Amino acid sequence: MTLQDVLARIAPASAAAMAEARDHQSRLTKPPGSLGVLEEVAVRLAGAASACPPPMPEPAALAIFAADHGVHAQGVSPWPQEVTLQMVANFLAGGAVANAFAAQVGASVTVVDVGVAADLPAADGLISRKVAYGTADLSAGPAMTVAQAVEAVETGISVAESLVSGGARCLITGDMGIANTTASAALICAFTGRDAAEVTGRGTGIDDATHARKIAVVRRALHANGIHSGEPRPEDAEGGTASSGAVHSGSALEVLAALGGFEHAAIAGFILGGAAAKVPVILDGVIAGSAALAAAALAPAAVDHCVAGHRSAEPGHTAALDHLGLRPLVDLELRLGEGTGGLLAHPMVCAAVRVMHEVATFDSAGVTEKQP
Numbered sequence: 420m421t422l423q424d425v426l427a428r429i430a431p432a433s434a435a436a437m438a439e440a441r442d443h444q445s446r447l448t449k450p451p452g453s454l455g456v457l458e459e460v461a462v463r464l465a466g467a468a469s470a471c472p473p474p475m476p477e478p479a480a481l482a483i484f485a486a487d488h489g490v491h492a493q494g495v496s497p498w499p500q501e502v503t504l505q506m507v508a509n510f511l512a513g514g515a516v517a518n519a520f521a522a523q524v525g526a527s528v529t530v531v532d533v534g535v536a537a538d539l540p541a542a543d544g545l546i547s548r549k550v551a552y553g554t555a556d557l558s559a560g561p562a563m564t565v566a567q568a569v570e571a572v573e574t575g576i577s578v579a580e581s582l583v584s585g586g587a588r589c590l591i592t593g594d595m596g597i598a599n600t601t602a603s604a605a606l607i608c609a610f611t612g613r614d615a616a617e618v619t620g621r622g623t624g625i626d627d628a629t630h631a632r633k634i635a636v637v638r639r640a641l642h643a644n645g646i647h648s649g650e651p652r653p654e655d656a657e658g659g660t661a662s663s664g665a666v667h668s669g670s671a672l673e674v675l676a677a678l679g680g681f682e683h684a685a686i687a688g689f690i691l692g693g694a695a696a697k698v699p700v701i702l703d704g705v706i707a708g709s710a711a712l713a714a715a716a717l718a719p720a721a722v723d724h725c726v727a728g729h730r731s732a733e734p735g736h737t738a739a740l741d742h743l744g745l746r747p748l749v750d751l752e753l754r755l756g757e758g759t760g761g762l763l764a765h766p767m768v769c770a771a772v773r774v775m776h777e778v779a780t781f782d783s784a785g786v787t788e789k790q791p
């Protein structure tokens with residue numbers, strides 16, 4: 420499906436299904452509200468599916484979108500670029516943390532090359548959809564063309580579609596790309612209006628001097644691409660994005676092309692594809708959070724189909740989640756990416772939904788309700 424077709428299909432959460440889910444929760448054999456945030460997860464999934472109870476979100480499928488970044492040349496990551504390629508081989512061999520976590524929670528793993536800066540031999544579990552051998556340096560101008568951004572977004576859509584047609588009932592976002600936390604920070608500045616110093620973190624682990632350089636690189640990227648950050652300007656809200664509070668003058672696709680990586684664009688498409696198919700998407704860390712801002716700017720209702728799997732240690736992730744209005748389920752100071760935080764959240768999301776299917780009501784179990 421094309422991006423335009425997918426955007427036309429995404430529907431907001433059904434208020435009726437959400438009300439029914441809240442009502443059902445109140446009849447279950449537990450004090451009202453006692454499952455805390457999990458109750459809201461079940462209600463959101465009912466809304467997204469337009470069904471109460473919502474379907475069980477399993478089996479789950481993780482897609483790890485891998486790509487390289489021209490901005491790596493600015494010294495923003497301590498790791499050499501070839502680690503992207505090497506980690507793709509590790510995912511395919513089953514040796515990464517994402518593989519261990521996926522095995523633990525029973526999720527499948529698919530790896531998608533959307534822009535690794537080297538040729539990859541064909542392998543089981545690898546989808547080769549390389550848009551280019553890495554992006555251009557976003558601190559000097561657009562990271563990619565709008566046509567390339569659309570190509571990557573449509574790759575993410577088609578991966579979501581094929582996983583769903585293969586039986587997946589929950590999608591989990593994953594990423595791999597040395598230097599991609601710089602692109603994530605730049606996207607978060609553009610879509611939320613936050614300052615670079617607030618949202619730029621230490622990625623895989625950098626010292627103070629590298630961190631200061633990374634903040635300066637993010638500022639240069641915004642300037643080089645004519646994107647405002649900081650004080651929101653009302654006139655920019657008319658710049659082609661549907662997202663409230665956006666502070667850039669370009670359309671969402673232009674911003675994504677200017678500052679994103681191919682994996683960010685593909686993850687945005689993956690989210691849109693899941694939302695169009697009414698299959699919940701569990702978001703991983705800061706890369707997914709920044710991609711979700713782009714998806715939300717293209718189709719605000721897509722957020723209704725997302726669950727924030729976890730809160731990454733990257734400060735920009737919290738800024739992105741706040742902007743999206745999403746509350747993360749797991750908060751363990753993870754900063755690995757690959758989909759690891761999303762995978763850990765999957766059993767919680769399943770448990771929240773299983774309650775709606777299996778827990779007895781006060782009536783059916785003969786348990787006395789509290790006095791009004």
Ligand SMILES: O=C(O)c1ccc[n+]([C@@H]2O[C@H](COP(=O)([O-])O)[C@@H](O)[C@H]2O)c1
Pocket residue numbers: 495496497498594595596597598599600601621622623624703704705706731732733736753754755756757
């Ligand atoms: O998911 C996150 O929040 C996250 C936070 C820090 C680092 N990462 C991962 O680390 C890589 C990018 O880090 P860096 O320092 O090279 O920008 C990339 O492969 C990401 O998957 C991921």
Ligand SMILES: Cc1cc2nc[nH]c2cc1C
Pocket residue numbers: 498502506594595596623755756757
């Ligand atoms: C080893 C390594 C594994 C990763 N997984 C995701 N990002 C990563 C970055 C590095 C450096």
